[in-house]
Amino acid sequence: MPCIDFTKHPKDLIEGSEGWKNLCKQVREAGEVYGGFQVVYDKIPVELHENMFQGSKSLFDLPLETKQKSSDDSKSHNGYAGKFKFAPLYESLTLPNPHNLEEVQAFADTMWPEGNQSFCETVNNTSKMMTELEKIIRKMIFQSYGADTNCDSLVKDSWNIFRFTQYKAPTGKEMEVGLPAHVDKNLLTILYQNEEGLQIETKEGEWLPAVVKDCTFTVFIGEALKTWSNGKLHAVEHQVMMKGPQKDRYSYGLFSIPNESPKERDEDDLPILFCRLDHHDYDLFTYTSNTSA
Ligand SMILES: O=C(O)CCC(=O)C(=O)O
Numbered sequence: 453m454p455c456i457d458f459t460k461h462p463k464d465l466i467e468g469s470e471g472w473k474n475l476c477k478q479v480r481e482a483g484e485v486y487g488g489f490q491v492v493y494d495k496i497p498v499e500l501h502e503n504m505f506q507g508s509k510s511l512f513d514l515p516l517e518t519k520q521k522s523s524d525d526s527k528s529h530n531g532y533a534g535k536f537k538f539a540p541l542y543e544s545l546t547l548p549n550p551h552n553l554e555e556v557q558a559f560a561d562t563m564w565p566e567g568n569q570s571f572c573e574t575v576n577n578t579s580k581m582m583t584e585l586e587k588i589i590r591k592m593i594f595q596s597y598g599a600d601t602n603c604d605s606l607v608k609d610s611w612n613i614f615r616f617t618q619y620k621a622p623t624g625k626e627m628e629v630g631l632p633a634h635v636d637k638n639l640l641t642i643l644y645q646n647e648e649g650l651q652i653e654t655k656e657g658e659w660l661p662a663v664v665k666d667c668t669f670t671v672f673i674g675e676a677l678k679t680w681s682n683g684k685l686h687a688v689e690h691q692v693m694m695k696g697p698q699k700d701r702y703s704y705g706l707f708s709i710p711n712e713s714p715k716e717r718d719e720d721d722l723p724i725l726f727c728r729l730d731h732h733d734y735d736l737f738t739y740t741s742n743t744s745a
């Protein structure tokens with residue numbers, strides 16, 4: 453997967469500048485050919501990421517019963533997932549609307565009834581900045597297809613979830629599955645990780661590792677955005693493989709989700725490839741393991 457540097461020239465992120473237009477082209481190309489890319493983005497300080505990993509570790513160190521309390525059946529995309537036979541190393545905790553401090557606080561209060569203000573602030577600040585990054589990338593994609601980013605309902609009517617994931621280190625020397633191969637169903641996924649293990653499948657069927665580097669995020673096009681682009685953008689298969697003995701792996705990600713099913717663009721008079729579906733119905737239909745957005 454290509455690595456696109458958003459930090460090379462400060463003016464590149466000024467909308468409409470030559471640098472911006474050049475980045476739009478690179479982002480669209482990476483989305484069409486590879487289904488994603490890695491992006492260097494340094495607005496989130498390394499210390500904040502370190503605090504996030506520390507917070508994440510203390511979260512997964514809580515007793516299972518406490519972690520399971522985060523699940524609220526009346527809401528979609530939230531709570532605890534783990535203890536799967538097909539992915540025994542995997543555990544995740546998901547919270548909706550992470551840019552909203554009250555929602556983060558409600559999640560943290562369930563985990564730590566005595567309170568954990570520093571966790572709340574760290575998660576809220578990080579997710580706000582990741583939301584900014586997601587918005588920039590989505591804008592670049594939309595503009596590169598000539599879509600109006602101000603009135604497209606996909607921009608206005610979407611929401612975000614934030615997911616912490618832990619992969620326990622395998623005890624043996626063999627490679628073990630951390631998260632089975634899958635395609636994300638949402639719009640865009642922005643991931644940050646502390647250890648190697650994430651792999652991406654090329655169109656030729658080869659699995660390539662994602663690079664783990666400071667200030668470098670991994671971005672995936674989800675099926676909802678592929679549908680919006682009428683199949684031009686590629687939604688790529690990815691998986692996590694854990695090699696023993698390795699450290700426990702932590703990742704966290706922001707997933708943007710459409711409220712409505714994306715309306716395909718047909719500006720080229722191409723046949724529409726996908727039927728319109730309600731995103732939530734589609735989610736329920738494909739819901740088998742609760743391991744992907
Ligand atoms: O943990 C990772 O690096 C990948 C997570 C992922 O693909 C997902 O949650 O959909």
Ligand SMILES: [Fe+2]
Nearest residue numbers: 635636690744
């Ligand atoms: Fe994924």
